Amino acid sequence: MHTILIVDDLPANREFLITLLRGRGHRLLEAGDGVEALEIARRERPKLVIADIVMPRLDGYSLARRLADYPQLRETQVILCSAAYDEKEARALVRHCGVWRLLAKPCEPELVLDVVEQALRETRPREVSPAGTPVTDEQLGVVGDKLHQKIAELERLQGELERRVEDRTRELQREVRERQQAQQALDAANRRLREESLRDGLTGLYNRRCLDEVLQREIAQAVRHERSLSLLLIDIDHFKQCNDRFGHAAGDAMLRAVSTHLRAAFREEDTVCRYGGDEFVVLMPGTTPVAARDCADRLRSRMRELQIVQEGSALPPVTLSIGVASMTTSRRSVTAMLQAADRALYRVKQAGRDQAQLSSDYMALDLLPPHSAALA
Ligand SMILES: Nc1nc2c(ncn2[C@@H]2O[C@H](COP(=O)(O)OP(=O)(O)OP(=O)(O)O)[C@@H](O)[C@H]2O)c(=O)[nH]1
Structure with a gap:
């Protein structure tokens, strides 16, 4: 070796x-x-x-x-x-x-x-x-x-090469930084756009498109965890008269005041949406039909006390008609739940407004305590 x-x-x-x-x-x-x-x-x-x-x-x-x-x-x-x-x-x-x-x-x-x-x-x-x-x-x-x-020649070339590599590295770092910043701005803009696409412009509440998504998800969760799910379909009584008497701006002010009040009145996990015009929907996961109807009644009495002043004049007290629908074994779709709430709301309007009613098919499927007189 x-x-x-x-x-x-x-x-x-x-x-x-x-x-x-x-x-x-x-x-x-x-x-x-x-x-x-x-x-x-x-x-x-x-x-x-x-x-x-x-x-x-x-x-x-x-x-x-x-x-x-x-x-x-x-x-x-x-x-x-x-x-x-x-x-x-x-x-x-x-x-x-x-x-x-x-x-x-x-x-x-x-x-x-x-x-x-x-x-x-x-x-x-x-x-x-x-x-x-x-x-x-x-x-x-x-x-x-x-x-x-x-x-000497090699050293010169090596120095030149190193300078070029350094320049290119700096250039690349700048490009990467710029791309990251552009990506962040794009992500933020997309988040803003998505958020805006889910919000109602006047009230800032979630809009109907968002409601469909959330309700779908909540139904799936409620089925999986075998828990209750109720929703309120809320309509301001004689809202048209407010517009007609006090002007559209006053109507807008009333819609905004009712929205603010609704947001404050419900729990964090409840979802409050503007359904359209003077109608609102509140999704209440984990809430039984009777509890939801009780919530609706409490909301009505508190809303009546709401004082809305528009350009120095007080608007008339707000009364609400509310249809309450809950998920049942046969009602597990967005459409079925909204239709049930709509039917209950219709009955409230028929019965003279300013009250909350549970949907009528609820009674057939779930036994209600005798005091629930206001079934649609
Ligand atoms: N100011 C204002 N008015 C709106 C808006 N969206 C819908 N409206 C009006 O709200 C009114 C709703 O009228 P209706 O559906 O007849 O309801 P209502 O007058 O409350 O009648 P009932 O529900 O039967 O008590 C219509 O005149 C719409 O033009 C809005 O964003 N701002």
Whole structure:
């Protein structure tokens, strides 16, 4: 087993040689440049150093010469790999630096293995021309200049590349930020639009479209959890007269005042909607028919006390007609429930207004206590 030190500033190049030599029973070490390689070589005494030529800090030629400064590394052989320096003087320099072989990149795997095995078998010490040898110094100067030019050029290109990458990264970050902001604005606008599409413009209550959605959901919940569900269909009595006597603006004011009152009168989980014109619906999950009718009665008496003043004049007291419908085993659709409430409301109007009635089919399906006289 031999120790082989692989020196290259590009990890991918080191990886190539490691992959090639792995599994051949040698100990493989890595260094990222000539200075690091020198330190490791002094410590680990590799039999072979395979190094790139163009590297930061200490190039491959200088590394080969510096290795010869250490007596313990006398038998260490050096192979250089280069894509850029295959000229005449480079080959001469290789000899003066005591390099075993110069391999041209990209290296053929078979050739690399062959050259490595030969170098490992070599027992003669390396011969390096002593410092000050004219030919060596002259050639080292030529190649050294080229190397430095090349390194300077590489550094310039690398700097340019880094600047471009930074610019592009900043650009991308800005684009991502702008897209996120646009998306947030869009989401907010969509939420606002959806909210507005579910609200009635005059009163701010949920509108009829929303009622259909919520009622559908509440029916499904009530069925699943086997709990009661009631709704009130509320109509302001003689509302047309208010419009006719006090004007449309007064009618609007009355609708807004009734809405505010309705919102305050019911629980959080109840849904209050403007059904259209002067009609409102309140959904009351978990509320039995009788409890809903009692709520409707309480609402009527409180509403009568409501004082609405429009442009200095007091509007007449508000009285309400209310049809109450509850979910039953045979009434489990939005239409069926609204129709039942509508029939009850119709009966209230027929009976002279200002009261609340339960839908009549409720009586057939559910037994009511005897005091529930006001069944539609
Ligand atoms: N001011 C105002 N009036 C509205 C609005 N929407 C509907 N109306 C009016 O409300 C009135 C409702 O009249 P009707 O359906 O006859 O109801 P009513 O006068 O309360 O009669 P009963 O329900 O039988 O007591 C109509 O004159 C509609 O024009 C609105 O947004 N603002």
